[in-house]
Amino acid sequence: MALTLDARALLAPAQAGAAALAQAQQAVEQAALALKAGALVGLPTETVYGLAADADQAQAVGRIFDAKGRPKDHPLIVHLAGATAAQWQAGVAHYARALPDFALKLMQAFWPGPLTLILPRRPEVGAASAGGQDSIGLRCPAHPVAQALLQACQAIGVQGLAAPSANRFGRVSPTTAEHVRDEFDAQLSDAELLILDGGPCPVGIESTIVDCSRGRPVLLRPGMIGIEALEAAIGQPVALRDQAAPKASGTLESHYAPTARVRLMPQAEMQAALDLLGADARHIAIYTRQPVSSASRHLLLRYMPTQAEACAQELFAVLRELDQPGVKLIWVETPPADPAWDGVRDRLQRAAA
Ligand code: TXA
Ligand code: MG
DSSP: OOEEEEOGGGGSTTTSOHHHHHHHHHHHHHHHHHHHTTOEEEEOOSSSOEEEEETTOHHHHHHHHHHHTOOTTSOOEEEOOOSSHHHHHHHHHHHBSOOOHHHHHHHHHHOSSSEEEEEEBOTTSOTTTTTTOSEEEEEOOOOHHHHHHHHHHHHTTOOOEEOOBSSOTTSOOOOSHHHHHHHHTTTOOTTTEEEEEOOSOSSOSOOEEEEOSSSSOEEEEOOSSOHHHHHHHHTSOOEEOOTTSOOOGGGSSSOSOOSSEEEEEOHHHHHHHHHHHGGGOOSEEEEESSOOOOSOSOOEEEEOOSSHHHHHHHHHHHHHHHSOTTOOEEEEEOOOSSGGGHHHHHHHHHHHO
């Protein structure tokens, strides 16, 4: 059993009662001490929940890889405190050996927020978190609970938190504290994992990743900060990733996969298949924007929001919900070609691969 502590009062401190706020703050302090002692913490961020450890303790970081079943050479993102720009700059200076001008501009434009930058690593820090790479992924999250925890960590000498998404390797990322518990409850005791409940993640898919370690910006993973916004912030083009890009589990072709088989298709194709199966359509879950009809009473149907932001926010929770016993196929309507949908389309294509 993992221990879950409620920290949701920090989301709206002005509205929360004094007692709830004090309890949330206490939960955060307890989590910081657990991290200092080498334990793991389920960390709410605005994108997805992370499985965090002190980035500078190799043994604690090793526990993340063990718990996830993640290959040791897949690097982790290090999360930085950022109450002020000066604070995240100090964090960047601790881990990064160099900071190209375009990377600084991206940080200034989007931190704290759902953007991760890969930078050349100072060789003496973060080797375990970086999975042996000579670079390091850095992100300053905007979530109030994440920032409260990072502040509490700073106060006791923990500089950064290494955290991949808190799911077992290859599986759907968690966007609620309950998802994190579902992933690791059987495996980790409450001395090994403390989960901070910070409510459902507002962005819902993982951060945009830009590699800034090779002289020019390269997009490694699309997210809700789109390429156009990145280019506008730095006034230069951002390249798409190529074969030479470093290995990144979120960029493996098959990832974020439920147990049922996911298939992407246009609505017309989905409708034609349903017509063909008629009343016999079974074991199928459907996630579509445009309405479909079926003579079968055994379909599980969810409508996809028409806005990319709303779809991203619910996407992983919906995939988990549709992936229930008895469902063998999840049919998803292909997202629009519009760039606003790049992040969602990317996750769905990997879920379907
Ligand atoms: O939104 C997010 O980024 C979430 C939250 C928890 O912050 N984290 C997340 O972590 O998605 P993870 O480990 O599931 O995905 C991080 C990706 C991986 O594909 C990893 O390989 C890549 O970032 N990455 C991290 N450090 C890297 C490095 N030095 N070079 C190349 N890729 C790196
Ligand atoms: Mg992941």
